[in-house]
Amino acid sequence: MTAAQDDLVRASSSTTPSEFTVIETPRVEDGAAIWRIARDSEVLDLNSPYSYLLWCRDFAATSLVARDGTGEPIAxxxxxxRPDRPEALVVWQVAVDRDHRGRGLAGTLLDALTSRVTQGRGVREVETTVTPGNTASDRLFTAYARRQGARLEREVLFSEAVFPHGEADRTGAPTADHEPEILYRIGPLAA
Incomplete structure (x- = not known):
């Protein structure tokens, strides 16, 4: 996908000519909406709202947001x-607002991000982690590897034993058990 293509993507199930999706670099003002999309996904580990604001400021060059026709973030x-392996792009989170799922937007975002980040930066692989119960993410990254014509390797990165168990969080509730995080390494990517 070229830079021009990843800037404007028409939504496939659009019913009105003015409804479209723009994909671009996130802005700090998008942090609250991104936090809400992550929260409403019901599968992502939810970080603090502050962390999403920082992400939009400090990691905007390696992140993307999709906007609907009104300019609101929808994905x-x-x-x-990775600081110790700058040829590896780590995908931290991908989420699509419930009303916009089923259109291939998550895959489009991954393709657009890869296209943008690999240009001139020496990025040769994508890494992410997926819990065993997250079949949607497994399908997303497996399909992504196929589209890239790249190998997909999986291994346990963090076992459930390294996560806190039964300790109280700041509300006093015990932490829930956490599934292992499986590292997906996808590469080599085409330059």
Whole structure:
């Protein structure tokens, strides 16, 4: 996908000519909407609202937001380049607002982000983690690897044993058990 293509993507199930999706770099003002989309996904680990604001400021170059025809964020992908392996783009979170799911927007965001980040930066692979119960993410990244013509390797990155168990969070509620995080390494990517 070219830079021009990833700037404007027509929604496939659009019913009105003015309804479209723009994909662009997130702005700090998008942090609250991105937090809400993550919260409403019901599968992502929800970070603090503050962290999403920082993400939109500090990692905007390796993240994207999709906007509807009114300019409101409807989906996002956040990522960063690994400090010890800058050839690896780590995809932190991908989420699509409930009303906009089923249109391939998450895959479009991944493709657009890869296109943008690989240009001139030496990025050769994508890493992400997926819990065993998250079949939607498994399908998303498996399909992404196929589209890229890249190998997909999986291994346990963080076992459930390293997560806190039964300790009280700030509300006093015990932390829930956490599934292991499986590392998906996808590459090499075409330059």
């Amino acid at each position: 996002f992908v956040t990522g960063y380049l």
